[in-house]
Amino acid sequence: MEVEEAGTTRAWVLHPDLKDSRPAAFALDEAVALAEALPGLEVCGATIVPLPKARAGTLFGTGKLAELRQIFKAEEIELVLIDGPVTPVQQRNLEKEWKVKILDRTGLILEIFSDRAATREGVLQVELAALSYQRTRLVRAWTHLERQRGGLGFVGGPGETQIEADRRAIDEAITRIRRQLDKTVKTRELHRAARAKVPYPVVALVGYTNAGKSTLFNRLTGAEVMAKDMLFATLDPTMRSVTLPDGFDIILSDTVGFISNLPTQLVAAFRATLEEVLSADLILHVRDISHPETENQSKDVMTILTDLGISEETPLLEVWNKIDLLPTDQAEALRNTADRDPSLFVASALTGEGIDPLLDVISGRLEEAKTSETLTLAFKDGKRRAWLFAQEVVTSERQTETGFDLDVTWTATQKARFAKL
Numbered sequence: 001m002e003v004e005e006a007g008t009t010r011a012w013v014l015h016p017d018l019k020d021s022r023p024a025a026f027a028l029d030e031a032v033a034l035a036e037a038l039p040g041l042e043v044c045g046a047t048i049v050p051l052p053k054a055r056a057g058t059l060f061g062t063g064k065l066a067e068l069r070q071i072f073k074a075e076e077i078e079l080v081l082i083d084g085p086v087t088p089v090q091q092r093n094l095e096k097e098w099k100v101k102i103l104d105r106t107g108l109i110l111e112i113f114s115d116r117a118a119t120r121e122g123v124l125q126v127e128l129a130a131l132s133y134q135r136t137r138l139v140r141a142w143t144h145l146e147r148q149r150g151g152l153g154f155v156g157g158p159g160e161t162q163i164e165a166d167r168r169a170i171d172e173a174i175t176r177i178r179r180q181l182d183k184t185v186k187t188r189e190l191h192r193a194a195r196a197k198v199p200y201p202v203v204a205l206v207g208y209t210n211a212g213k214s215t216l217f218n219r220l221t222g223a224e225v226m227a228k229d230m231l232f233a234t235l236d237p238t239m240r241s242v243t244l245p246d247g248f249d250i251i252l253s254d255t256v257g258f259i260s261n262l263p264t265q266l267v268a269a270f271r272a273t274l275e276e277v278l279s280a281d282l283i284l285h286v287r288d289i290s291h292p293e294t295e296n297q298s299k300d301v302m303t304i305l306t307d308l309g310i311s312e313e314t315p316l317l318e319v320w321n322k323i324d325l326l327p328t329d330q331a332e333a334l335r336n337t338a339d340r341d342p343s344l345f346v347a348s349a350l351t352g353e354g355i356d357p358l359l360d361v362i363s364g365r366l367e368e369a370k371t372s373e374t375l376t377l378a379f380k381d382g383k384r385r386a387w388l389f390a391q392e393v394v395t396s397e398r399q400t401e402t403g404f405d406l407d408v409t410w411t412a413t414q415k416a417r418f419a420k421l
Contacts, residue, residue: 013046015083031083088137121184138163201281201366208297209257211288212321216349217254260300283316290325313416324348378403
């Protein structure tokens, strides 16, 4: 699965077109962008391969195999990236047939994640996902895994196969990483608990990868977060406190970009990266409105948010970013649409257009109408009582024979969160 570091590796991208919902041309463009996000790769060409039916052993039919073999030989290709799932058997057979390395979509995204992850937790999450992926591919020898050759029969005798030894080595590594992750998750929980005591609301930026979240984050915070025209430029959550023009303080969180057909191992692995979104008081869904597939990208983002279990009570604003890349008439039409919907904003993180009105509405939404009521808690409800004080919503408290009566003034979001405690 590793791509050679020395020099550049000549690569070719294939998109098997199974006639699914996504237009093949856009899917191929995204796959090429993914490949270009990995250092050390030179993408020499890209091909859409119509695939009425996937072959169990080789994915492609014999004619197409021969045709592609000629291309790869002539272009001196060393690595073929297949934009889709490839089974271990297909991978082995294609490598034998074409005399090149094969990397499927999952493998490629793992390589990029591995290259980008910066925090301790991000690195561990990538390693865990990579090991789970490798475990399913033990159909050939893995040279980089520690060999376990037991001579005395205590750790598997001479009869043990190499695959069994490799699988056990992976299982042990997975267990070790999970233990380390448990520790980092506890650290993150401590950080979150500390933040909960700060009465600043959290605003999370979410969006399809390369939608311009990090550029917007930089404009709002003045922070130098890596912001490049590249898929998955940001992998670890970055948080900064920001004072809005009216003096209202918030915490802004930049998150990993979403992508369609994200491999299941990675959805699980990066749930921790998206944890900040779950506890956000307001979500900004940043869209690259200039992208031809912006509607489908938006659907993918909303699907993942739903899968993560984002509360319906959490307010969400949609930011149509990169308006500066559109022709004047199209941009004007979008501005008119946004004017009629208070949850839509036309903006350019690059030029600054639309940023001030966005900040005003963020203030307004976070200082939404508050209601006052009296809650009755039993002595055993210590955790819920502590949460109310941490949120600074308690205006007065009286002890009773069975517990406490608390007068609270809170927002609808806080009330909904309390109900789930």
